[in-house]
Amino acid sequence: MAMTLVSTVTVGSGGAASIEFTGIAGTGKDLLFLFSGRDNSGGATNDLLLTVNGATTGYADRNLAGNGSTALSLSSNSAGVRAWQGGNGGASTSNTFSNYQAYISNYASSVAKSISVDSVEENNSSTAVQQIVAGSYSGTSAITSIKIQSSGANLVQYSTASLYIIS
Amino acid sequence: MPTPTYDLIASNVLGTSAASITFSSISSSYRDLVLVARMFGSTPDVAREMRLRVNSDTGSNYSSVSMNGDGSSATSATSTISYGQLGTADTTKPILSILQFLDYSATDKHKPILLRANRPEVITGYTTTGADAKAIRWANTAAIDTILLYPSSGNIEAGSSFYLYGIVS
Amino acid sequence: MSFILLGILNSQVTASAAGAYDLLQTTVLTSSASSVTFSSIPSDYKHLQIRAVIRGNDVNYGAAYLRIRTNGDTSSSYAFHSLYGDGSSVTSNGFSSQSYLMNFIYPEDGATANMFSPIVLDVLDYASTNKNTTFKMFAGGQVSGNERSALYSGLWNNTSAVNSLLFYPAGGSFKTGSRFSLYGIKG
Numbered sequence: 048m049a050m051t052l053v054s055t056v057t058v059g060s061g062g063a064a065s066i067e068f069t070g071i072a073g074t075g076k077d078l079l080f081l082f083s084g085r086d087n088s089g090g091a092t093n094d095l096l097l098t099v100n101g102a103t104t105g106y107a108d109r110n111l112a113g114n115g116s117t118a119l120s121l122s123s124n125s126a127g128v129r130a131w132q133g134g135n136g137g138a139s140t141s142n143t144f145s146n147y148q149a150y151i152s153n154y155a156s157s158v159a160k161s162i163s164v165d166s167v168e169e170n171n172s173s174t175a176v177q178q179i180v181a182g183s184y185s186g187t188s189a190i191t192s193i194k195i196q197s198s199g200a201n202l203v204q205y206s207t208a209s210l211y212i213i214s
Numbered sequence: 215m216p217t218p219t220y221d222l223i224a225s226n227v228l229g230t231s232a233a234s235i236t237f238s239s240i241s242s243s244y245r246d247l248v249l250v251a252r253m254f255g256s257t258p259d260v261a262r263e264m265r266l267r268v269n270s271d272t273g274s275n276y277s278s279v280s281m282n283g284d285g286s287s288a289t290s291a292t293s294t295i296s297y298g299q300l301g302t303a304d305t306t307k308p309i310l311s312i313l314q315f316l317d318y319s320a321t322d323k324h325k326p327i328l329l330r331a332n333r334p335e336v337i338t339g340y341t342t343t344g345a346d347a348k349a350i351r352w353a354n355t356a357a358i359d360t361i362l363l364y365p366s367s368g369n370i371e372a373g374s375s376f377y378l379y380g381i382v383s
Numbered sequence: 384m385s386f387i388l389l390g391i392l393n394s395q396v397t398a399s400a401a402g403a404y405d406l407l408q409t410t411v412l413t414s415s416a417s418s419v420t421f422s423s424i425p426s427d428y429k430h431l432q433i434r435a436v437i438r439g440n441d442v443n444y445g446a447a448y449l450r451i452r453t454n455g456d457t458s459s460s461y462a463f464h465s466l467y468g469d470g471s472s473v474t475s476n477g478f479s480s481q482s483y484l485m486n487f488i489y490p491e492d493g494a495t496a497n498m499f500s501p502i503v504l505d506v507l508d509y510a511s512t513n514k515n516t517t518f519k520m521f522a523g524g525q526v527s528g529n530e531r532s533a534l535y536s537g538l539w540n541n542t543s544a545v546n547s548l549l550f551y552p553a554g555g556s557f558k559t560g561s562r563f564s565l566y567g568i569k570g
Contacts, residue, residue, distance in 0.1 A: 048402025049222040049379055055429060055570040076225060076377050077250060081430060081568075083507040083514070107334040109344035111283025113466030113475025113534075120283030120344065122334070140462075142542050146507050146517040152252045152310055153227070153375040161252055161310035163332045167464075167519045167536030173477040175464040177519075177534045179283070181310075181332030181345040205513045209429055209570040211403055213379070214222065216405035216567065245409075245564065246434055279523060279530040281468025290468025292530055314521075316501040317436045322560045326436060326501040328521055347468075349523020349532045355497055383409040383434070383564035 050079070053210040062087060062201040066208040067194035073155035075212035080193055082147040082208045088136040088200035092168055092176055095134045096127030097149055098194050099160065103127070105185035108164075112178035127196075128182030133166035134197050140171040144206065147195075149182075155189040219382040223247075226376045231256060234364035237378050242319035242357050244380030249313040249361065252375045255303040256368030261340035263366040264309055266298035266350075268325070268358045275353045284344035285334075298350045300363070301331035301343040305371060309333045309343060319357040326351055401569075404432075409564040415440040418551035421565045426510040426544050429570020433504040433548065435563040439491035440556040446526045447491045448553035449502070450483035453516060453539045455547060457482055460540045463518075467533035484537035487522050488529045492558055499561065500524035500531075509545040516545055 056066050071078070086093055098106075103126040111120050112131055123129050134145050147166040154160065162182035169175045195208060221244070224237055240247070255262035266276075277294045293299070301309035314328040331346040352358070363376070405428070410419050424431070439447040452461075463484045464477035478486075489500035502522040508514055518537035524530070539545075550563060 048218045048220055048404065050220040050402060050404040050568075052403040052569050076222075076375075081505075081507055081570075083511075083517070109283060109285040109334045109342065111281060111288055111345045111347070111466070111473070113464070113473070115464050115477030116475055118281075118288040118466060118473035118475045120285055120288045122285030122344075140515065140538065140540065142513065143515045143538060143540075144508070144517060146505060146519040146536070148505065148519070150250075150312060152250045152312075152377070156227075156373070156375070158373050159306075159308075161308055161332055163310055163312060163330055165330070165519065165521070165534065167517065167534070169462060169464070169515075169517045169536050169538035171462045171479045171538060171540050173464075173479055175462070175477055175536055175538075177464060177466040177475075177536045179330065179345040179347050179534060181334040181343070183334050205511065207429075207508055207511075207570075209568075211568075213220075213377075216407055218402040218404070219406050219566075220402065220404040245562075277525045279468060279470050279525055279532045281466070281473045281532045288473040290470055290473050290532070292470035292525075314434075314501070314503060316434060316503075317499070317562060320436075320560070320562075322497065323436065323499045324495075324497045326499060326524070328501055328503060328523055330521075347521065347523075347532050347534060349501070349525065349530075351498065351525050353495075353497075381404075381406075381434070381566075383406055383411075383562070 050211050050213050055209040057207040058202050058204050060204050062203050064201050065194050065196035068210045069192040071191045073189045075214035077213040078151040078154045079211040080149040082195050083144045084206035085135040085144045085203050086197035086200040087203050090136040091139040092132035093134045093136045094198040095130040096196050098127040099190045108180050108182040110178045110180040114176050115174040128162050130166040132176045135168050157187050160184040221380045223378045223380045228372050228374045231369035231371045235376050237361040240359045245383035246381040247315040247318050248379040250377045251311045252308050253303050254308045254371040254374050256371050258305045261302035261337040263302050264300040267362045269360050272296050278348050278350045280348035282346045284342045304337050307335040321355050324351050324353050403569040405567045407565045407567050411562045412559050415556040417556050419563045420549045422547040424546050428567030430568040431506040431509050432566045435502045436499040437489045437561045438499045438558040440558040442492045444491040445493045446488050446529045449487040451485050452549040453545055463537040465535045467531050470530040485535050490526045494526050512542055515540050
């Protein structure tokens, strides 16, 4: 079977600034990263940042997003591939966590990397954020680590990430 | 009883350029196919469109509706032409296309295909692909047994990668 | 003195040998049906994925709406939002306190022959009793006048583990050949 679980990490009662998988074996073809998360920010939503290999530069992204009333498109060259307002913040409907997927093809190659992100954040209101993100990382080393974090906030208990190698 | 699935059917990483990539004699024993293609074009700073055909069909049998974000505008389009449009790339700015072929071997349906295409980099002078989601319909009830990927001109360059997976149901 | 965990590392990770993606249930309609239900969903997976192709049974109409409910809940416990392109523009909308999810347009039997619409629905951490359930769904189709390339999100505002999923049309029935498959993803 081509899809195998690497690991799942769940945030404990103290919260965490991020979830990171390191030491990723280079034996596969693609990576699938699934994230169900919430943070302790004061707003209903917050940006999510995905980084690889500990790098904070070399990223680019463009998205298509909707917030419940307006469709928009943004670009950034952030310190990671950004899912704009993609995470549930502390002011969103209680017990509600985002549904986020990142897909990286040919992750162990010696070329720059393409990262496809699909992310939704829900709320029991007319406002919630759905988006598709085209991301890239210019580094040419194999990806051996991947991390997700909320912008300026901590992930709360029960946030969870699962990493899969597809080979 | 759960059935493990998600099988690698074929893979190809180009060591040299190729005019096209073909997956042929695709087994009908799966329900869905997932094709992950990351493609580089052959001309620097010129956007080459990557295209899809199935079963060697060159007729205007590929209908699509898309939504796209290029970094500044959200747009939508439809088309009915002789190929599926997967996005554009040049020699250093690849297009990552993830295609879901559902019920690809059913002979009582036209073939629905969901596409996510990604290229955040700008190719100067060309419309940026950005983030794209597209629903394609191949208007034919024949089982898909061949998938062809090819560029609008030039070649698909070395470093491009292609992985075809099958999912049973 | 208080401590904030700076991050969680999962080091030296290698993939397990066993596959992580299992087919759990599948329904291919051999006659029309007013709904399709996945019940007794086991709780020992981490995530779920539903893959389906859908067409309606009524020749008098061109389009129908797909709706989804969880655990037989018919109360106003759902919210859903959509981002979709219709061929001319991209729309974003949302609905709260609803009695169902999604409202996705798919072809009825009055639409172009042999046209079915696909959906891929992801449900993360579905068995957690500490979370409401958040759904993400890609879908699309070329029903004339209702063309769609869409990303939906949905909320079931209840922290119970998901043990059943109901798919039903707003009116009418699903046509023979419609297919719904449920997969479990280990975690």
